[in-house]
Amino acid sequence: IPDRVPLCLDLLPALSGEDTTKGFFQELVNILFSYVCKSFRRSSKVLDFHHPHQLRVGLEGFSLELPDQPENLEQLLVDCKDTLKYGVKTGHPRFFNQLSSGLDVIGLAGEWLTSTANTNMFTYEVSPVFILMEEVLLRKMQEIVGWSEVEGDGVFCPGGTMSNLYSVLLARYHFFPEVKTKGMTALPRLILFTSAHSHYSVKKSAAVLGIGSENVVVVKCNDRGKMIPAELESSIVTAKDQGCVPFYVNATAGTTVYGAFDPLNAIADICESHGLWLHVDAAWGGGLLMSKLHRVKLQGIERAWSVTWNPHKMMGAPLQCSAILVKKRGLLQDCNQLCAEYLFQTDKHYDTSYDTGDKTIQCGRHVDVFKLWLMWKAKGSEGFESQVNKCLENAEHLFDKLKERPDFELVFKSKPEHSNVCFWYIPPSLRNMPPGPERNRRLHEVAPKIKAKMMEQGMAMIGYQPLGDKVNFFRCVFSNPATQTEDVDYLLEEIARLGHDICIRIETDL
Ligand code: ABU
Numbered sequence: 001i002p003d004r005v006p007l008c009l010d011l012l013p014a015l016s017g018e019d020t021t022k023g024f025f026q027e028l029v030n031i032l033f034s035y036v037c038k039s040f041r042r043s044s045k046v047l048d049f050h051h052p053h054q055l056r057v058g059l060e061g062f063s064l065e066l067p068d069q070p071e072n073l074e075q076l077l078v079d080c081k082d083t084l085k086y087g088v089k090t091g092h093p094r095f096f097n098q099l100s101s102g103l104d105v106i107g108l109a110g111e112w113l114t115s116t117a118n119t120n121m122f123t124y125e126v127s128p129v130f131i132l133m134e135e136v137l138l139r140k141m142q143e144i145v146g147w148s149e150v151e152g153d154g155v156f157c158p159g160g161t162m163s164n165l166y167s168v169l170l171a172r173y174h175f176f177p178e179v180k181t182k183g184m185t186a187l188p189r190l191i192l193f194t195s196a197h198s199h200y201s202v203k204k205s206a207a208v209l210g211i212g213s214e215n216v217v218v219v220k221c222n223d224r225g226k227m228i229p230a231e232l233e234s235s236i237v238t239a240k241d242q243g244c245v246p247f248y249v250n251a252t253a254g255t256t257v258y259g260a261f262d263p264l265n266a267i268a269d270i271c272e273s274h275g276l277w278l279h280v281d282a283a284w285g286g287g288l289l290m291s292k293l294h295r296v297k298l299q300g301i302e303r304a305w306s307v308t309w310n311p312h313k314m315m316g317a318p319l320q321c322s323a324i325l326v327k328k329r330g331l332l333q334d335c336n337q338l339c340a341e342y343l344f345q346t347d348k349h350y351d352t353s354y355d356t357g358d359k360t361i362q363c364g365r366h367v368d369v370f371k372l373w374l375m376w377k378a379k380g381s382e383g384f385e386s387q388v389n390k391c392l393e394n395a396e397h398l399f400d401k402l403k404e405r406p407d408f409e410l411v412f413k414s415k416p417e418h419s420n421v422c423f424w425y426i427p428p429s430l431r432n433m434p435p436g437p438e439r440n441r442r443l444h445e446v447a448p449k450i451k452a453k454m455m456e457q458g459m460a461m462i463g464y465q466p467l468g469d470k471v472n473f474f475r476c477v478f479s480n481p482a483t484q485t486e487d488v489d490y491l492l493e494e495i496a497r498l499g500h501d502i503c504i505r506i507e508t509d510l
Pocket of ligand 1: 100256
């Protein structure tokens with residue numbers, strides 16, 4: 001151990017670096033453990049908010065600037081502490097802002113192990129265990145979707161947007177394999193369909209793949225946010241009449257804002273009769289497949305040709321963990337393989353079908369599978385089932401509370417299907433105001449102002465957005481197993497408290 005404050009050069013692989021490395025890790029684990037404990041403590045803040053310019057110039061010695069000379073290990077540990085201090089505790093029971101939340105201790109351990117292994121998912125030779133785990137997990141997920149033993153392929157990819165992109169890529173290749181070599185000029189004008197409430201990644205995929213976002217037909221939804229099958233049917237007929245070639249339909253199982261489930265069987269019937277690829281974006285809703293009580297909402301998913309399912313959302317796996325599941329075996333490989341000889345040599349001494357890297361559009365690929373595999377071992381399928389059920393119970397609790405309160409209004413009156421609950425806080429001045437543009441104009445300002453105050457005070461966090469003709473409303477989502485009904489009650493009281501103060505200011509401004 002050197003008689004000066006150690007530097008990174010004193011860590012392994014330095015000669016006699018073991019003790020310094022051990023000491024550094026022990027200190028780091030203390031920091032991480034303290035952060036994990038704080039994340040679950042209701043008296044801790046969810047966030048310690050600072051504006052970008054404040055963080056950028058440096059706070060209390062925390063500097064983002066990069067030095068020419070090495071900083072010592074003590075300073076690095078302080079930097080690690082500060083990085084967590086000024087971040088957002090997404091595992092906090094009162095973090096309701098995102099579809100992915102929670103801090104699963106086993107998942108976290110899995111992520112640590114993954115980083116320690118620091119390997120790449122492209123070949124079996126460098127990731128033998130992880131490649132086999134991926135095969136086992138993807139098979140399990142396909143079985144849960146309802147595909148038979150002879151069907152099913154897939155890959156973990158960096159998020160639901162990428163999974164959805166794969167679905168469009170595969171559908172196009174399935175119908176027009178020449179696109180791989182000849183490009184879009186060899187193809188007719190392709191059209192794809194998705195609902196008005198679906199995720200923007202479907203349009204983005206069309207843009208990225210050269211199909212064009214204007215060739216995405218946005219199908220109308222009912223007032224609950226579900227695609228209307230008759231609208232889909234007539235949009236397909238119209239596209240064909242215009243000389244275009246429909247090839248793909250995205251149905252959503254769990255829309256981002258309302259948490260709505262499209263009627264999958266009715267959509268599958270239409271896809272079958274027109275010979276179209278059916279993709280189900282179950283990035284958010286896929287977790288409900290784990291629940292005997294709730295999986296009925298995804299009835300018909302087994303008829304999909306591809307499925308997006310993000311365990312980093314409803315199943316609480318650490319980010320990121322998203323799968324694209326594909327019914328037709330071999331399609332991923334045919335569509336994407338380019339057989340780089342430096343990596344995918346065919347004369348290796350093992351079964352090279354386990355070199356799964358050429359199935360993907362990436363080369364290097366992060367190991368996303370291990371944390372989920374370890375969590376599944378730790379909880380069993382039943383553990384995930386109770387976790388999902390509990391999140392939906394929290395949503396129902398919130399819905400029941402909102403119904404009772406005169407200071408809140410639900411965006412739609414029916415019980416939530418998923419864990420999304422959408423609502424407005426109605427300030428006293430608006431409670432007796434008749435519906436109309438003036439009320440809407442004022443109501444639109446309420447949620448952003450409450451959220452700004454909430455972030456500055458840091459005790460909870462929730463998202464808001466406008467949607468269609470609805471002015472800004474709050475969307476509360478539950479995916480964090482740490483959240484209890486007391487946190488739901490706290491959230492409502494907090495919104496009402498902040499809203500009351502803010503609305504006084506709006507009233508005086510007017
Ligand atoms: N990819 C959708 C995530 C959106 C959200 O967390 O609110």
